[in-house]
Amino acid sequence: MTQATETFDQAKADAFAGKMLETLNYSAIALFSSVGHQTGLFDVMAKLPPSTSEEIAKTAGLNERYVREWLGGVTLARLVEFDPANKAYSLPAEHAAFLTREAGPNNFAFFMQYVPLVGNVEGDVVEAFRNGGGVPYSKYPSFQRLQGEETARVYDAALVDAILPLAPGIVGRLREGIAVLDIGCGAGHAINVMARAFPRSNFTGYDFSEEGVALGRSEAKAWGLPNAAFEVKDVSKLDEPGQYDLITAFDTIHDQAHPRRVLAGVAMALKPGGTFLMGDIAASSNLEENYDHPMGPALFMFSTFHCMTVSLALDGEGLGTCWGEQKAHELLSEAGFTSISTGQVEGDFLNIYYACQK
Secondary structure, three states: OHHHHHOOOHHHHHHHHHHHHHHHHHHHHHHHHHHHHHHOHHHHHHHOOOEOHHHHHHHHOOOHHHHHHHHHHHHHOOOOEEEOOOOEEEOOHHHHOOOOHHHHHHOHHHHOOHHHHHHOOHHHHHHHHHHOOOOOHHHOOOHHHHHHHHHHHHHHHHHHHHHHHHOOOHHHHHHHOOEEEEEOOOOOHHHHHHHHHOOOOEEEEEEOOHHHHHHHHHHHHHHOOOOEEEEEOOHHHOOOOOOEEEEEEEOOHHHOOOHHHHHHHHHHHEEEEEEEEEEEEOOOOOHHHHOOOOOHHHHHHHHHHHHHHHHHOOOOOOOOOOOHHHHHHHHHHHOOOOEEEEEOOOOOOOEEEEEEEO
């Protein structure tokens, strides 16, 4: 006991206490940011001159007392600026560039919605810590909506012009007309974006979520896309030998209960010379190589509270969000892919894309 006391680093302890206090405040900022996105307050304030809480609430169509309390939190968080003489709040343009819907993929306020989403299943996750198993997908009722909104911004900005060209020659073939399958298509926006861009090709999306498939079909109908189709299907049971020229999987393989089975099915479903384009989280399979990842702790939070646990709920492998590039190469090679090239898209530090052929 004496030795432990003598070697106790008080400065280190004080710094850590400060870090934990800062973490508590940042947790509050995350929730305030989520509310600001959902209520449209950031979007409203970006277009207003310095305004009182009454003026902001009236413009946003919201309750003033709640708006005033929210403004207090985001002001102390330094997201919003406050003029005490005029009781006026303003959102700097430099902050709006990362907090509003007009920011597109740079809207970090959108991502904060995942914090309360996973918080809703905290008790279930704690129970899984004690007894094993996982939290089923049905416990995340708003996940499809959030995921659809998140990925739509990326697909609209980069899918056709930046992501697909990472697979050599595929854009030209899509223009000519080929058969394409997207597995784990979610709300189907990627399928619809591609179907609209390449009307001579035929696109099919598979997902086990009825809600996601319904959203994809609805959007395809609204856009008038006869070359886009969707089906509720367990992609671990894919049995369609030699049917597709291109198969895509965007941020879905690490969620799969049986990723090896899925990848083997993908390899089998490709025609000779076909391409598998897989987008997944850019991280290392070696924990110590992720210290400087800009979203390291957040990725493990997403994994623990969603990606890993939904896989384990199905008695799956539970790869986790940060399965990493090395593990991805291992599983792709195991599935039979002998040519694997990787690339990233400017402005998208979160994902790495694998262009694979047998």
